[in-house]
Amino acid sequence: MAGKRKVRWGRVAILLSPFIFLIALLCTKCFNGQNPAEESSRPKATLEGSIPDQTGSAGNTPSVPENKIYTVVIDAGHGGKDGGCTDPTETRLEKDDNLRLSLRVCEYLQAYPRVHVIMTRTDDTFVSLSERCRIANEANADIFVSLHRNTASNASGIEVWINNAPDSPNSPIERSLAGHICELLADVGVSYNRGVRTGFRDSEDSSYAVNRDTKMPSCLVEMGFMSSDIDNSNFDRRLNEYADAIASAIMETAEDTNLMYTPDSES
Template identity: 25%
Template sequence: MRRIILISAILIFSLAYIILSNNNSSPQNKDNRIFTVIIDAGHGGKDPGTTGLSGIYEKNIVLPIALKLKNNLAKEYDDMKIVLTRDKDEFIELKQRGKIANSENGNLFVSIHCNARKSEENDKSGFEIYLLDLNRVDEAKSITLEENKFIAFNEKIDSAYITQNKILASIYQQAYLGYSERFSTMIETEMIKGTSLPSRGHFQAGFWVLLSASMPTLLVECGYLSNKTDEEYLKSDKGQEEIAKSIFKAIRYFKMDYDFENSLME
């Protein structure tokens, strides 16, 4: 029995070592000169996301924010690779979004969403920033989280997929949690300064879209479409531009921080 435990431990540590040493997005990788940002506009196509008071769909608000964010980054950086998981009204499976991020060797993954209060809740307003909580991934299987809801109808994410990705994610979490936490503080600071939305704070949840991306990851719920003031702001070009600009500024700080740390390792 003891030998089996020992062999299992060796296998797990070997797997962790192989994955981390082969991963181009690892903060320790000196050869990784291109900073790659993955921008994930939530939902799309047959998955509308949540619906606002006026009938607008979440998918049609998060896409222009993602495109504006890309434009801001492209204007500032000639050498940055910017990848959108979708750039039009198209359905992309959640697990596919993580695969895109990994195959592009992303250094940072930002998923953009809008929220809606549940029917039993009072009116809510403001933005929220989410980090992945692995302990709550299984809980999410019961479809308690709104952002995972659509999977039930459209994707077959089986237990094997979740178990496998939880093991990988638990390894990456060790390496990237500090980065994700720092980035979440930068986004919150910039959104408080640059938008009219109040901050509702930082949270952790079992969002499946964050599970398979092997890099620092965050999900931003930009505001509540169930709140009149938030919805008007989120629908407006000004609101979308201000949110995109705030996330852009946070990425700029994140990159400075990231580049500085990596330069110390050279």
């Protein structure tokens, strides 16, 4: 029999090595693209300024499932003609700080699965207190969080206000919510944790309108004093961390109080 050729494996290996390298490189890229830990896999935040359309055109709201579970209203205090309080130079307005923080909280919340966020405003427009409550009540929201900043002479720190209605069924949830917010903000770092407070400023006999007239558990967060340089500096440097903390506190409250995550959809 003629010419049984001897295969030179060494030469074959040398000839094929560039192709093997190329295939290995492509496989690595594919694997990395599917890595669930990648930042890009988090749902992209979207903002809503009014009651959401529940009928289905939610193509750009990937974190809102058809069977939405947990509706959170984030209320940026003041806006438009109502500037709120100011810093000592009167160039920095509370309404702007409230909106900056609210937009960031919204983004962090929408990174969680099955959370539906509604904002009472997403730009510098005036929204009345009754309208803010109406938006939350008509959406049948599960939680309402109003974000503000404070002012006073010689004071600093954060505080969270809840209704002065200890017999209300919402009260334990509100205490949990406000407690978590204070705790997680303090973990980030605040000039002073003034804690959970009930009622309205110095009066135990009334409540903030947004707490009183919303049907769901609610709180009003005072994110430091605009009259305090330390608090303003903290607010600017730690905005993202504060927003993350508030979003985390809202989620922890939901888990503590069984407000969300029905057993059949979460193993």
